[in-house]
Amino acid sequence: MSEGLFARLEQRSPIPLEAELRCDAGELAALVGPSGSGKSTVLRCIAGLYRPRAGEVRCGGSMWFDGAIDLPPQQRRCGFVFQSYALFPHLSALKNVMLAAGHLPSQQREARGRELLDLVNLCGLEGRRPAQLSGGQQQRVALARALARDPQVLLLDEPFAAVDRVTRRKLQRELALMRERVRIPIVLVTHDLDEARMLADSITILHHGRTLQRGAPAEVMARPGSAEVARLLDLGNLFEAKILEHLPERNRTTLEWGGLVLEAMHAPAFAVGERASWVIAPEYVILHRRDRPSRGERENPIEGVVRVCAVLGETTSVVIEVCDQPGGALAMNIATHHARRNRLAPGEKVTVSLLAEGIHLMPWGGAPR
Amino acid sequence: MDWTALRLSLELSGLTALLLLPLGMLIARELAWRPLRGRAWFEALVALPLVLPPTVLGYYLLSAFGGASWLGHAYQLLFDRPLAFSFQGLLLASILFNLPFAVQPMQRAFESIPREVREAAWVSGLSHWRAFWRIELPLAWPGIVSSMVLTVAHTVGEFGVVLMMGGNIPGETRTISIAIYDRVQAFDEHAAATMSALLLVFSLVAIAVVYVISDRNKRA
Numbered sequence: 001m002s003e004g005l006f007a008r009l010e011q012r013s014p015i016p017l018e019a020e021l022r023c024d025a026g027e028l029a030a031l032v033g034p035s036g037s038g039k040s041t042v043l044r045c046i047a048g049l050y051r052p053r054a055g056e057v058r059c060g061g062s063m064w065f066d067g068a069i070d071l072p073p074q075q076r077r078c079g080f081v082f083q084s085y086a087l088f089p090h091l092s093a094l095k096n097v098m099l100a101a102g103h104l105p106s107q108q109r110e111a112r113g114r115e116l117l118d119l120v121n122l123c124g125l126e127g128r129r130p131a132q133l134s135g136g137q138q139q140r141v142a143l144a145r146a147l148a149r150d151p152q153v154l155l156l157d158e159p160f161a162a163v164d165r166v167t168r169r170k171l172q173r174e175l176a177l178m179r180e181r182v183r184i185p186i187v188l189v190t191h192d193l194d195e196a197r198m199l200a201d202s203i204t205i206l207h208h209g210r211t212l213q214r215g216a217p218a219e220v221m222a223r224p225g226s227a228e229v230a231r232l233l234d235l236g237n238l239f240e241a242k243i244l245e246h247l248p249e250r251n252r253t254t255l256e257w258g259g260l261v262l263e264a265m266h267a268p269a270f271a272v273g274e275r276a277s278w279v280i281a282p283e284y285v286i287l288h289r290r291d292r293p294s295r296g297e298r299e300n301p302i303e304g305v306v307r308v309c310a311v312l313g314e315t316t317s318v319v320i321e322v323c324d325q326p327g328g329a330l331a332m333n334i335a336t337h338h339a340r341r342n343r344l345a346p347g348e349k350v351t352v353s354l355l356a357e358g359i360h361l362m363p364w365g366g367a368p369r
Numbered sequence: 370m371d372w373t374a375l376r377l378s379l380e381l382s383g384l385t386a387l388l389l390l391p392l393g394m395l396i397a398r399e400l401a402w403r404p405l406r407g408r409a410w411f412e413a414l415v416a417l418p419l420v421l422p423p424t425v426l427g428y429y430l431l432s433a434f435g436g437a438s439w440l441g442h443a444y445q446l447l448f449d450r451p452l453a454f455s456f457q458g459l460l461l462a463s464i465l466f467n468l469p470f471a472v473q474p475m476q477r478a479f480e481s482i483p484r485e486v487r488e489a490a491w492v493s494g495l496s497h498w499r500a501f502w503r504i505e506l507p508l509a510w511p512g513i514v515s516s517m518v519l520t521v522a523h524t525v526g527e528f529g530v531v532l533m534m535g536g537n538i539p540g541e542t543r544t545i546s547i548a549i550y551d552r553v554q555a556f557d558e559h560a561a562a563t564m565s566a567l568l569l570v571f572s573l574v575a576i577a578v579v580y581v582i583s584d585r586n587k588r589a
Contacts, residue, residue: 049488073491080492086485090507099503100493149494 003060005153005185009045011053017041017209023153023185023202030200030217031189034232038209039189040083043155046187047080048073059185060152079146079154083161085138087130093117093141094126100148116144119181121174136167140174147182154186160195172199193233197221205229227277227365236331237280240364243270252356258328262300264359275364284358285332287318288351290342300354304330309344311336318344320352330354370563373540374548381456381544382524385463386471386517392464393471393516398505400472401479402487416473418466427533430462434534459535459542466530470519478512479505511586515579522575526568 004024009017019042023029031039044050046057048064048071057065059078064071088096097113104112117126120140130138139159146154159175160168176199179186190196196203197217204214212232213225224230230238241255241262251266255278270276288301304322307329316339320330330352334344344350399405400412418426434453435441444452452458482505490500506513528546535542537551545564552561 047488047492049492073488074494074496076492078492080489082485082489084483084485086483086489088486088490088504099490099495102494102499145489145493 005046005057005059005187007042007046007055007057009042009052009055009057011055015041015209017045017052017055019206019209019211020214021046021187021204021211022214023187025185026179026183027201028179028186028188028199029202029204030196031187031204031206032193032196032232033191033206035191037206039191039206040157041209042206043080043157043187043189046076046153047078047155048076077149077152079149079151081139081142081146081154081156081159083158085130085142085162087138087141087145089130092127092129093122093133093137093144096130096141097144097148100145103149112148113144116147117141119147119178120144134167135163136171139163139171143178152184154182154184156186156188158189158191160190160192175199205232207232222281223360224279224362226362230277230279230362230365235279235281237282237285238277239279239328240275240277241361243267243272243274243276245272253361255359255361258322260302260322262354262359263356264361265356267361270361277362277365279360279362280330280354280358282332284355285330286353286355287332287334287338287342287344288353298353299356300359301351302330302354303349303351306344306346306348306350309339309346311339316344320350322352370560371543371545371548371552374543374545375564375567377456377540377543378525378545381459381463382521384460385467385524386520388460388464389467389471389520390513390517393468393475393520394513396468397472397475397516398479400476402484416469419469423466423527423529424533426466427462427530430458430465430530431534434458434461453534454536454538454542456541459531459544462530462534463524463527466527467520467523470523471516474512474516474519475509476512478509478515481512482508511582514582518575518578522572526572 004022004027007019007021009019011017015038017038019038021029021031021042031042033039041050045052051070054067055065059076063069064076088099091099094110094113094117097116098109101109101112114126117123120143122137122140122144125133125137130141133141143159160171163171172195188196188200200217202214203217203220205212205220207228213220213229220229221233221235224233224235227238239257241257244254244256244261246253246266246268248266248268252263253265253267253270255262255264255276264278302322304320306318307321308317308319310317314336315333316336318332318334318339320332322328322330396415400408405411431453432438433440436445436451441452486504487500490504495503525544526546528550531542531544531547537543537547543551545568549561549564549568552564
C-alpha cells in the first residue's frame with residue numbers, strides 16, 4: 001500500500017456517490033465541482049464523519065474503511081479544516097491547538113501548540129479566543145489545529161471561501177509554502193478553478209457525486225475528458241462537429257462544423273460520420289493581423305464578424321461570429337493594445353485561425369449551451 | 370412560618386434537580402442531535418406538563434401510583450408502604466412535571482453547538498466522552514444552569530400536582546406552596562404572608578439568574 005491517500009466511495013442514496021480520489025504524499029489534490037456536487041461529503045467520508053454504503057479509504061499504508069473496517073474519526077489521523085473553521089469558541093487559540101495534540105505527553109502539548117501557531121504566523125495571539133480573531137487568523141488556527149495531530153492526510157474544505165480577497169491571496173501563498181514543510185497528502189475542496197489551478201498538482205472533477213476526470217490542472221483544462229467536464233470547467237468555445245475523414249498520412253482528422261471544414265490532429269478513436277464535441281482553448285485561436293501575415297495563418301482560417309469587444313483592463317474579450325450555427329461564436333482574449341492596433345470593434349470583419357493542435361475532440365455530449 | 374414545609378420543598382426541589390440533571394441532559398442531547406422518527410411527538414410528550422392542567426396530571430399520576438396500579442402495587446410490595454401520598458411518590462411526580470423545564474433549556478443549548486464543532490472535536494482525536502466534557506459541557510453550561518434553576522423554582526412553586534397526589538401530610542408531602550394554602554384556609558394571615566413573600570423573592574431571584582446567564586451568554 002502506498003503512503004498516500006486513496007478513496008473510492010460508492011452509494012446510490014441518500015447522496016449518490018461514485019467517486020475515486022487519490023493523492024500521494026506531498027501532493028496537493030484539488031477536488032473541484034459546483035456546489036452540491038458532493039465535495040464535502042467525499043471529505044467527510046475520508047475523515048470518518050460520514051459512512052458511505054461501500055468503497056474503500058486507505059491512507060498512510062493503513063485501511064480506514066472497506067465495508068468491514070470502519071475506523072471512527074478519532075482513529076483516522078486526519079487533519080480537517082472545516083469551511084466554517086469550527087474552532088472551539090470557549091478556548092484560546094493555543095488551547096484549540098493543544099486539544100488536538102492529545103497523542104503527545106501532556107507536558108509537550110503546549111510547546112507543540114506554540115510551534116504550530118508559529119508555523120501559521122500567529123505568534124503573539126495564542127491567548128485570544130476565536131471571536132477575538134479575524135477570519136484569516138481563525139483559518140490559521142484551524143490549520144494549526146488540523147496539523148496538531150500529526151495527521152497522515154490534510155483535508156481542507158473550501159478553506160479560503162470565507163475570507164476577503166487580499167487575505168485569501170495571502171493564505172493561499174502560505175499554504176503553498178507550508179506544503180514544502182508538511183509532506184503528507186493534502187486534499188483541497190474548492191469550487192474556484194483558478195485557486196485549484198494555482199495551488200494543486202492534480203485536479204479531480206466531481207459532479208453529482210461522481211468523479212469525472214483526474215489530471216494535472218493544465219492537462220484537464222486543455223483536454224477535458226467529456227463535454228460535461230468542459231462545461232463544468234466553464235471552458236468557452238465548446239462546439240459540436242461531425243467527423244469527415246481521417247488523414248493519417250498527414251496526422252490530421254477533418255471535421256465539419258457549421259458548414260465549415262476544420263482540420264484537427266489525427267483522432268482515430270472517432271468514427272467517420274460520428275458526432276463529436278470539441279473545444280479549443282483561447283490561446284489556440286489566432287487573430288490574423290491586417291498589416292502582415294500571422295503565425296499559423298494557413299491552419300483553419302475562418303472569416304467572421306466581431307460581435308462583442310469588451311475591454312477588461314489589459315485584455316480584451318472578443319466574441320467573433322464565424323458561422324450561423326447555434327453557438328457558432330468563438331470567444332478569445334487578446335491584449336487590449338493588440339485589439340486597438342487591429343481596430344477591433346463590433347461589426348468589423350476579421351479572420352482567425354484555429355490551430356489544429358489546439359482542437360480537442362471529445363465524445364458527443366449533448367447540444368452546446 | 371412552616372419551616373418543615375420549607376425544608377421539604379428545598380429537599381424535593383434539590384433532589385428533583387439532581388436526578389433531572391443527567392436524565393434531562395440525556396434526553397436533551399438526543400432531541401438536539403439524533404435524527405429521530407416522530408421527533409415532534411416525543412418533544413410534545415416532554416412539553417406536555419407545560420400545558421396540561423396540574424389537576425389532570427395529578428389525577429393520572431395518582432392513578433398510576435395508587436395501590437391499584439402495577440407501579441403502586443410493586444412499590445408497596447418492595448418497600449411495604451404506599452407510593453401515593455409519600456415523599457418518594459412526590460419526587461417521582463416532580464421529575465415528570467419538571468421534564469420540560471429541565472429538558473428544553475438544555476436542548477436549546479446543545480442545539481446551539483454547531484455540528485461541525487463536535488465533528489472537529491472527533492477529528493481532533495477527542496473521544497465522545499472527552500468531547501462531551503471539554504467541548505459540549507462548557508458550551509452548553511448556561512442552558513444547563515438555567516434548566517436547573519427553573520426546575521428548582523418550579524418545584525418549590527408547584528401546587529396542583531402536589532395537592533392532587535401528595536395531599537397535605539406534614540413532613541411528608543406538605544410543601545411550602547401547600548403550606549401557604551393551608552395557612553390561608555386557617556386564616557393565619559401572618560404565616561401566609563411571610564411564606565408568600567419568601568416565595569416571591571425566591572422566584573424573582575431564580576428567574577433573574579436565568580436572565581443574567583442568558584444575557585452574558587449573548588454578549589460573550
